[in-house]
Each structure stands twice: as C-alpha cells, then as structure tokens.
Amino acid sequence: xxxxxxxxxxxxxxxFKKGRSDEVRAVDGISFDIKKGELFGLLGPNGxxxxxxxxxxxxxxxxxxxxxxxxGYDIYREPLEVRRHIGVLTGGERSLYWKLNPVENLRYFxxxxxxxxxxxxxxxxxxxxxxxxxxxxxxxxxxLSSGMKQKLSIARVLVHDPPILLVDEPxxxxxPYFARFIRDFVKNELNRKQGKTILLTTxxxxxxxxxxxRIAFMNRGRIxxxxxxxxxxxxxxxxxxxxIKCQGAIEKEIFxxxxxxxxxNITHSDGFVYVRINTDNPEMILSSMxxxxxxxxxxxxxxxxxxxxxxxxxxxxxxxxxxxK
Amino acid sequence: MWVVxxxxxxxxxxLLAYPVEVVFWIFSPLLWVIxxxxxxxxxxxxxxxxxxxxxxxxxxFIPYVLIGAIISTYMFSAIWSMGNSFRDExxxxxxxxxxxxxxxxxxxxxxxxxxxxxxxxxFVIVQLLICVFIFGxxxxxxxxxxxxxxxxLLIAGLYGIGFMAAALTLLIKEAHGVLHMFEYVLFxxxxxxxxxxxxxxxxxxxxxxxxxxxLIALRGLLLDIEFNFWKNSIILLGxxxxxxxxxLLIFHYIEKRTKTRGTLADY
Numbered sequence: 001x002x003x004x005x006x007x008x009x010x011x012x013x014x015x016f017k018k019g020r021s022d023e024v025r026a027v028d029g030i031s032f033d034i035k036k037g038e039l040f041g042l043l044g045p046n047g048x049x050x051x052x053x054x055x056x057x058x059x060x061x062x063x064x065x066x067x068x069x070x071x072g073y074d075i076y077r078e079p080l081e082v083r084r085h086i087g088v089l090t091g092g093e094r095s096l097y098w099k100l101n102p103v104e105n106l107r108y109f110x111x112x113x114x115x116x117x118x119x120x121x122x123x124x125x126x127x128x129x130x131x132x133x134x135x136x137x138x139x140x141x142x143x144l145s146s147g148m149k150q151k152l153s154i155a156r157v158l159v160h161d162p163p164i165l166l167v168d169e170p171x172x173x174x175x176p177y178f179a180r181f182i183r184d185f186v187k188n189e190l191n192r193k194q195g196k197t198i199l200l201t202t203x204x205x206x207x208x209x210x211x212x213x214r215i216a217f218m219n220r221g222r223i224x225x226x227x228x229x230x231x232x233x234x235x236x237x238x239x240x241x242x243x244i245k246c247q248g249a250i251e252k253e254i255f256x257x258x259x260x261x262x263x264x265n266i267t268h269s270d271g272f273v274y275v276r277i278n279t280d281n282p283e284m285i286l287s288s289m290x291x292x293x294x295x296x297x298x299x300x301x302x303x304x305x306x307x308x309x310x311x312x313x314x315x316x317x318x319x320x321x322x323x324x325k
Numbered sequence: 326m327w328v329v330x331x332x333x334x335x336x337x338x339x340l341l342a343y344p345v346e347v348v349f350w351i352f353s354p355l356l357w358v359i360x361x362x363x364x365x366x367x368x369x370x371x372x373x374x375x376x377x378x379x380x381x382x383x384x385x386f387i388p389y390v391l392i393g394a395i396i397s398t399y400m401f402s403a404i405w406s407m408g409n410s411f412r413d414e415x416x417x418x419x420x421x422x423x424x425x426x427x428x429x430x431x432x433x434x435x436x437x438x439x440x441x442x443x444x445x446x447x448f449v450i451v452q453l454l455i456c457v458f459i460f461g462x463x464x465x466x467x468x469x470x471x472x473x474x475x476x477x478l479l480i481a482g483l484y485g486i487g488f489m490a491a492a493l494t495l496l497i498k499e500a501h502g503v504l505h506m507f508e509y510v511l512f513x514x515x516x517x518x519x520x521x522x523x524x525x526x527x528x529x530x531x532x533x534x535x536x537x538x539x540l541i542a543l544r545g546l547l548l549d550i551e552f553n554f555w556k557n558s559i560i561l562l563g564x565x566x567x568x569x570x571x572x573l574l575i576f577h578y579i580e581k582r583t584k585t586r587g588t589l590a591d592y
Contacts, residue, residue, distance in 0.1 A: 094418025111331035
C-alpha cells in the first residue's frame with residue numbers, strides 16, 4: 001500500500017491494431033502520480049488517449065505494459081479492490097437504465113458495489129437530497145432532463161462512497177446552467193468538502209483551468225507537460241496573445257511568413273473565426289496580421305490577452321485542443 | 326447473492342416496461358407448433374402414427390410436439406436472452422459501469438440467467454395450461470418433484486450454453502447469425518419436433534445435448550411414457566458439471582481478450 005498516493009501510473013503503453021499492419025499508440029509510455037485529495041486534470045483534444053488511460057486505470061482495458069496502482073492496489077492482480085475504491089463518471093446521458101426510476105437505478109448499483117443492504121435506503125435518500133432529485137425519485141429516468149440525468153449519474157457514482165473518482169468529460173452535451181452546476185459540485189462538494197481524489201479528463205480548457213490543482217497536457221498518447229495551471233501559463237515563452245475575431249474561411253498557412261508569431265490557433269465558435277497568435281510583440285505584428293486576414297475575411301475585433309491553457313497547449317504541441325490537428 | 330436478486334428485479338422491471346414483448350414471448354412457441362400439427366395431419370392423415378410411436382414411445386404426435394415446443398422455451402431463453410444480455414447493457418450504455426464494479430461478471434450473468442429461468446417457467450406454466458384447456462393435452466402432474474428436478478438439471482446445463490452465447494456476443498458483437506445457427510443445430514439434434522432416433526447422425530449427436538435427456542424425462546413424466554429416471558438424471562448432471570465450468574471459463578477468457586483488444590463496449 002502507498003500511503004499518500006491515490007493513483008500511480010508508471011510507463012504504461014496501449015497500442016491498438018488497425019488492420020494488418022497499422023497500429024495506433026493510444027497511450028505511449030505515460031507516467032504520473034496523483035496524491036490523495038488532489039483534483040488532477042488530463043487535458044487534451046479528442047483522440048489524445050485520455051479515455052483509453054481512464055479505461056486502463058478503471059480496469060476496463062488491460063495495458064500492454066507498465067504499472068498502475070489505485071489506492072495502493074495493482075490493476076492486474078487486484079482489479080476487484082481497485083474497482084471497490086473508484087467511481088467512474090462519464091459524460092453523455094446513457095449510463096443509467098431509462099426505464100427505471102432514480103431509486104431503482106441507485107438500488108441496483110448499490111448492490112453491484114456491495115453497499116450493505118441496511119444502509120442502502122438511507123444512502124439513496126441522502127444522494128437524492130444532495131443532488132436535488134428527491135422530487136424526481138419515482139419518475140422514470142427517460143422523463144428527466146439531460147442535466148438531471150447527469151446529476152443522477154453522479155449519485156450513481158457516489159453510491160458506494162468511493163475515495164477516488166475518475167471523471168471523463170462530465171459536462172459533455174450539457175447546457176451552460178447544468179455544466180456550471182456540475183463544475184461547482186465536482187470542485188466544492190466532492191473535492192474540497194468530501195476530500196475525494198479526482199482524475200478529471202476534459203477538452204474544455206476553462207473547465208480544467210477552473211477546477212484542477214494540477215494539469216497534464218496529453219497529445220497523441222503522450223504527456224507533453226504537467227504542472228499547475230498558473231505555472232503552465234507562466235512557462236509560455238510568449239507572454240501575450242493577439243486575438244483577431246473575424247468571419248470567413250482562413251488557412252493557418254497564410255501566417256507562415258509572419259515574424260514574431262509563434263503558436264497560431266484558429267478556432268470556430270458561434271459563426272466566427274478566432275485567430276489567436278502567441279507573441280511577445282503584438283504591436284509589431286498587428287498591422288501585418290490585419291493585412292493578411294483582411295485579404296480573406298472580414299475583421300470584427302482585435303484584442304491582446306494573457307495566454308490561456310489552450311495557448312500553452314498550442315505552443316507545446318502545435319495542435320488545437322478543440323480539433324486535435 | 327444480493328446482486329443476483331437485484332439483477333433479477335431490474336430485468337423484470339425493464340421487461341414490464343414493454344408489455345407487448347411479454348405477450349409475444351408467451352404465445353410465440355405455440356404459434357410455431359400449430360403449423361407442425363397441421364403438417365403432421367397432412368402427411369399421415371391423422372394425429373397419431375404407429376411408426377412415430379415406435380420411435381417416440383407414444384403414438385400421439387400433438388402432445389409430443391407441444392411438450393417439445395414448450396420446454397424448448399428454456400433453450401431459446403438461454404441462447405437469446407443470456408447471449409444478448411451484455412449487448413443489451415451496451416445498448417443501455419451501462420455495460421462499462423457494470424464491468425467497472427467490483428462484482429464478477431459471472432454473478433451478473435447468473436442473475437440474468439435466473440431472471441430468464443423464472444420468466445421461462447412462468448411462460449411454460451401458461452403454455453401448459455393453454456395446451457391442457459385448448460388443445461386437450463393430458464398431463465399427469467402427480468410427479469411434481471421429479472419434473473422440477475429435471476427442469477433444474479436442464480436449466481443448469483443451459484446456463485453453461487448461455488455463458489458461451491454471452492461470450493460469443495461479447496467477442497463478435499453482432500451474433501444474431503451465429504446464435505440462429507446455434508439454435509438451429511440444437512433444434513436439429515434434439516428431440517424437440519421429432520424423435521432423434523429417426524436418423525443415426527441426429528441420434529449420435531443428441532447424446533451431447535442436455536435438452537435430449539430433459540425432454541425424454543419430462544415427456545416420460547408428463548405423458549406417462551416409460552423412461553430410465555436414474556440414467557437420464559445422472560447423464561444430465563454430468564453434462565451440467567461439464568457445461569457450467571466450461572461456459573464460465575470461455576466467458577472469462579473472452580472477457581479478458583476484449584479487455585486487451587479494447588472492444589468491450591463496442592457493438
């Protein structure tokens with residue numbers, strides 16, 4: 001048993017065969033450890049290997065090599081003990097029985113996790129109260145909203161009161177109100193108040209920045225950097241970001257010949273294109289950037305901001321968190 | 326064992342959310358029996374036949390086929406319901422959550438098997454009552470204990486086949502074709518519709534199928550046909566002792582294989 005280590009991952013590899021000769025290195029020699037009570041974030045684009053890693057830790061996938069210990073238990077030799085100490089929460093709606101009501105769902109999962117029968121009723125009442133679902137206790141899950149379903153999924157994960165939570169994209173597909181609720185709940189109730197160790201995977205940089213004490217950037221199966229959000233942002237060589245909001249089609253390659261522009265990230269949101277350029281001299285490159293962009297698109301606004309985690313990620317990997325390219 | 330009980334409870338609650346499905350399962354075995362009855366009548370001009378009696382031990386074609394059809398409900402249930410149970414969980418989105426719990430999957434399958442057995446038994450009782458009151462089937466229910474003994478021995482063996490069917494579905498995901506083939510093979514080599522003595526190959530293969538011995542015994546008990554009680558029960562017990570651990574072993578192997586290949590929740 002390791003006293004203060006909740007999760008220890010040492011050099012794990014997972015390669016998937018695609019056809020006869022092709023293979024994908026989903027997890028490529030990753031090592032890290034998470035201390036008890038820590039809220040640790042794995043940040044990376046879709047396909048970075050985050051979910052594969054979570055599956056290895058939760059014993060749903062057997063790594064090709066490497067060691068993983070959870071709550072001091074080895075995933076290969078003591079998988080049942082590992083599962084007893086973890087709760088796995090995933091985003092999306094389908095992790096419950098829609099034809100059952102919340103009480104029936106929780107009773108079933110309480111049995112799966114070996115909660116003593118005499119405590120099940122009280123535990124379910126407590127969890128429904130905690131999640132604000134008491135009034136919906138008898139309604140079929142299919143009648144609940146997406147946010148309520150996710151609240152019930154959290155109650156399901158907590159039914160056996162696990163010390164370690166693996167939380168995979170918890171706000172995926174939720175409206176901003178419920179996404180806010182889930183973030184607050186994960187941070188304040190589960191981590192701060194209940195002291196649970198949380199491994200959170202997300203591709204939302206704001207979510208990771210707001211919630212996590214430490215973050216590991218994951219890309220193409222590898223960890224590119226790991227530190228606190230503040231230190232990661234400070235580590236960026238360029239201390240400022242020039243952001244240009246425009247509309248129209250724009251290619252990254254047109255900026256190749258702009259001096260003093262390091263990482264360039266182009267994202268799309270609400271019908272607009274956002275071009276973010278990491279730089280030490282926004283004033284120096286401003287005119288050339290505007291000239292280049294105006295040839296292709298219409299500019300709506302220009303501003304200089306501090307780097308975000310996404311800017312750090314782009315600087316480190318050349319990839320975008322949102323599309324992984 | 327609480328998890329097994331909860332698995333049964335959950336499965337029934339989900340089933341009752343689809344009432345039309347319940348009606349289908351009660352009547353479908355009877356619906357495919359009726360054409361056989363008509364076919365028999367058309368072929369031999371009556372519902373009893375001496376050559377049939379020489380092979381089956383009874384001249385009466387209808388009771389023979391009806392009991393075969395009703396008892397084969399257990400076989401359908403083992404192959405389809407247990408075979409597809411993890412596929413259903415994948416469809417619900419709950420498979421990974423079940424398999425990341427500290428319960429061994431065998432207990433989940435056992436719960437699903439128990440649910441199917443209870444369901445099948447209730448259907449069998451309804452079907453037998455329909456046969457008695459509508460088709461005039463004459464059965465002797467004085468030997469209730471031996472009937473349940475043979476049903477238990479049959480169900481245990483079919484659980485082994487159910488574990489294998491579940492493993493197969495976990496492995497190849499869309500297993501409908503293979504499960505159909507599995508079902509047809511069991512139909513071909515078990516005395517469900519006809520005595521397997523009709524052909525030397527069916528007779529030779531049928532000795533490995535638990536349904537053969539269960540049908541001989543249950544027809545013997547329900548229709549008062551002479552049979553060897555001890556021989557059939559001991560052979561059935563022996564087949565159970567082989568099939569159950571073999572089914573579990575195969576399921577465990579396939580589960581590990583899918584966890585290695587990362588195809589556990591694919592479907």
